[in-house]
Amino acid sequence: LAEDDQETVYALVEPLHPADIADLFELIEVEERPVLAKAINDLMGSEVFAELNDHVRELLVESLPAEAIADIAEQLDTDDAVAMLEDLDERDQQAVLAEMEPEDRAAIESALSYPEESAGRLMSRDFVAVPEHMTVGDLIDFLRDSHELANEFWEVFIVDARHHPVGTCALSWILRTPRAIRLTDVMQRDQTLIPVSMDQEEVALRFQKYALISAAVVDESGRLVGQITVDDVVHIIQEEAGEDVLLLSGAGDGDVNEPIRDSYVSRVRWLVANLLTALLGATIISSFSGAIEKLVALAALSPMVASIGGNAGTQTMAVAVRALATNQLTRANTRRILWRELRVAMLNGGTVATLIGLATALVFASPLLGAVIGAAVLTNIVTAGLAGVLVPVTLDRMGQDPAVASSVFVTMITDSMGFFAFLGLAVASGLVG
Amino acid sequence: LAEDDQETVYALVEPLHPADIADLFELIEVEERPVLAKAINDLMGSEVFAELNDHVRELLVESLPAEAIADIAEQLDTDDAVAMLEDLDERDQQAVLAEMEPEDRAAIESALSYPEESAGRLMSRDFVAVPEHMTVGDLIDFLRDSHELANEFWEVFIVDARHHPVGTCALSWILRTPRAIRLTDVMQRDQTLIPVSMDQEEVALRFQKYALISAAVVDESGRLVGQITVDDVVHIIQEEAGEDVLLLSGAGDGDVNEPIRDSYVSRVRWLVANLLTALLGATIISSFSGAIEKLVALAALSPMVASIGGNAGTQTMAVAVRALATNQLTRANTRRILWRELRVAMLNGGTVATLIGLATALVFASPLLGAVIGAAVLTNIVTAGLAGVLVPVTLDRMGQDPAVASSVFVTMITDSMGFFAFLGLAVASGLVG
Structure with missing residues (x-):
């Protein structure tokens, strides 16, 4: 260059x-x-x-x-x-x-x-709206005579005298209908109207759910003020669906073209937040330092218990966050999904606890140590299953984006529970102390 | 009910x-x-x-x-x-x-x-294709006379005698053009043709990139065999973009309607894989058990070093996986993005290492312990930045989906490096032993 x-x-x-x-x-x-x-x-x-x-x-x-x-x-x-x-x-x-x-x-x-990210920002003011009395022929003549029309339109909106949309007509129906037929006889009356203030994520879900190509945007009084076409929504669907993985991992915007300073600021905040939750784990371990001095194997094994719980929590959390984002997890089925995830957690917990319990019992020649670690892993995976659903659902009900803060809380819960259950059971069972 | x-x-x-x-x-x-x-x-x-x-x-x-x-x-x-x-x-x-x-x-x-998930499965065989000699008027008459047409179409494909597509005409252009004009004079010759065998993810990227409403699907010999419309692609964009968070967290399909047995099978496999990587971490800690016996604070602090590295690695990995999925990270700019992520990692590592180093030095009244943990955290965050880019890129070049296995490898690297750097430096610096 x-x-x-x-x-x-x-x-x-x-x-x-x-x-x-x-x-x-x-x-x-x-x-x-x-x-x-x-x-x-x-x-x-x-x-x-x-x-x-x-x-x-x-x-x-x-x-x-x-x-x-x-x-x-x-x-x-x-x-x-x-x-x-x-x-x-x-x-x-x-x-x-x-x-x-x-x-x-x-x-x-x-x-x-x-407001930013609202339908009002997204909509185009170039659209085709015609009065109810027009026939197919009138419309075709009108379109041929108008030179100042929208570049791209896929549907025509039919409006009443107050400029309220009363129906939508796909261009393919117009092309297939004889000139004399009135538009009101071929238009579809069931419409998905988008209020100007609707959030773009909600707009995208509507387009997806009802397989829309374009939709009329109306102001507070119900007047047609713009149209949104699917090609503008495709970017949003992609961004909103892809952003969960970036938000859950604390990568902020996560765009490789973002200036380095912005990436640094958004990511370091997350790392410091996680530092504080890790501190809680370290404090729990410290409070058991007497037990660790007696049996140093506890120091090697406790991070495993915390880490397995963290993985199980992340799985459930990812499922819950996606289900919330796609409206598959709502007030109506929260209990059912919580129960579903608990059952999966019990199956996972049972399997992993058995594996790790047996292996530990053999390696350290201590059936009691095996039983303790097994029980701690099972407890932690079940806790992870509960937290993985309840944390995102609670954040969502509080009006927060569950993808933003869920993983700090879930990790905090699974880390603390992992160390506490394992070291606490080791002491309570009489293995040490 | x-x-x-x-x-x-x-x-x-x-x-x-x-x-x-x-x-x-x-x-x-x-x-x-x-x-x-x-x-x-x-x-x-x-x-x-x-x-x-x-x-x-x-x-x-x-x-x-x-x-x-x-x-x-x-x-x-x-x-x-x-x-x-x-x-x-x-x-x-x-x-x-x-x-x-x-x-x-x-x-x-x-x-x-x-094949499953190919354009051939996705396409509809109901589309409108007309020969090159037609005028706008001929087309309108043809559409009015045909009763067996596709339910929904937004563009008309113009084909030559061998049934190869030569152009595309949006319905809005047809409606705005006088009857006598030939279709070949209004059609767009630049087309995005989709081969039947193209993967649906690639199809979705094309639709998004070129803001398509519909596209012609052609077989190996270039004949028009179907059309794909954007409403079918919207679901795929949503699924493919949303699936990364589920895959990276090992939640498999991650659909809340999936049968429990399927969820169990896909998730437990992941937990067992992570168990094995956690075992590596436990082995490293065990090999330093002499050092831990002398200074039990090492047991409380080492999981923090591993966990901070894990978080930093997950951030970078999420960014890299999204960038690969959206074709923003390619062979042409891998080095630039690796260097970019390294700089972010050095900034993050410097900040977090200073914080944790100072806090540790104060709490344990040991400047050397503070220096050791600070150096270990910096090393681990920089390692995490490298691994977060290199692991997904390597998997991608090997033809694997980087979202599926990246996080097992990245966590393994950051866990091991965290324990090894911290405990190793503690010994090497003469803090213990």
Whole structure:
């Protein structure tokens, strides 16, 4: 990417699809990104910007003058333009908006007035809505005559005099119906209307559940104000479903393009939180130091008991967090699922406790030590099963995202219970002390 | 759900959307599911079956006679019918197929001949393909005259004489174009063609990357054989993205409707694998039992070192696994991402090591013990950063799913390194022994 290679680079990049150009930016070094953007300046159309990774886009947008950003934003669909502008700070945002055509500016300002991650931010204001009295023929004529229509639409919304949606008509039905038929006779009256304030995760679940291609967005008074199409939702489904693994492991945003400082801040917080829970475990072990001095094997075995419990808790927790995210675990079936997970935990606990108990009894030639570790493992796996369901469910009922904090609590419970059950039983059984 | 309540149940369920009826089955007890199905027998149309959770559908399908299944399968789109039949055992499958109309049977048999989770299983054979010479007007007349068309289509495929797709036309363009214009003048020539043998995860990535609504599926010779629409892909995106958290935690399928025996088998295997890695840790501790006898605080502190490393490793691993799944981590940028994660690890390690080192030095009034634990934590977090990237990348290059086995290896590495670095440094530094 030397200065004199610009023409070669341009020739190489030119035939690529915008989504592939966007990918290219992710593959190269951070410092090279603005250089590449400069080299292929006139290929950097709005389609490329719409496809860029959030962090990469932020970096490039910051390196561009307000005027250039405004030009790109004007070509984008409202939702993509909003995604580009929402990360700018207040002053830069105003500078860009000031450079835009009044109409585009109004659309973006109105979108920015809705909360982040709401349907209002996600929706496009370009959609096709027609009155109830139209026939199929009227609609086709209207579409052929209109030049200022949405780029992409898959369904037409039929609205009443108050601009409330009364039905939806897939384009395929319109194409298959004779011109004289009224739209109200072919439209589907059962609609999934999305309120502007709905959270994008909930929007994505609706699209998925009802297999929607597009949906009408309505304001508080029920007026049609926008449409959301499935291609905008696909990214959200992917992100929301994929983010659980990152949140549960404390990796924050977890994007490989995130600036290192942001990754450090989000991850170190998590490690410090876990340090505190580990401290609790260490305190429990310390309080049994008399027993460990008498039987040093306890020191080698107690981390195993804690670790097996942690693994079992993580399994159950992952299942519960996914089930909550996909609405499969609700108030109506919490007890059934808790009971289900308890039964799985008892089966797992029985098997693993037997294995570890027998092995320990043989290796240390001490049936009592085997019985103690077996009982502690069984106790800890059953505890893990309970905690793995109850912790995420409780966080969810408290309005918290269960993926964010569950694993700190579950690990704390399984660690403490592992050390306490094993060392406590060792003392109580008369094995030591 | 007593026998005499059937009418009440029917009246309650009747107004629900098929997707909501399907959800209802998931909410009730396993034993009640066939009872409910019987009570609302004539509401159990193909739409409900298409929306049912895999495990619930399997249970219901097994309780129905072959003839009833055949009736339902005939009404379903090919891809949904295949999903229903692919879980049956060979003999039941044949019995159902024998009851079906020859045409439907042929379509399903042909779909079943493709590998599981391939585009061939996913595609629908109902699509609209028209020859190159047609005009917009010809197409509209053709669609109005045809009664045996696909239920849902969003794009029309234009094919040449050999039935190879040459372009795609969104229905909205057709509606906006005068009748006399030729389809080849409005169609988009750049197409994303899906080979029948492509894995469904790859199909989903294509849909997402290029924001597709539908795509043509072609056989080895390039002939158009089916279409995949985005609503079928949405489920896959959700499943594939959500499955990483379940796989990484060893929860197998992780579906709350999975039979308990299946959950037990998949999870206990994982716990036993982790037992073996924990055994390695226990062996390392045992080999330092002399040191522990001299300074019992080592027993309390060593699990902390291992656990912090485990957490750091899990963070990096989650990031790497997601990046691999979304094609953000490829051969071209592995070194850059490894270096990035190493820098984050050094920052994290430096911070956490300082905290734990100072706290230990103060609590145990031993600066040397503080220095030893700090150095061990730093070593272990950096090791965790390396392992968190290298283990998933290596598994991926070996053609394994990195989400399945990464965490056993990463935990093994961080546990062993944690115990070894801490206890080894304690001895080497002259703190004990």
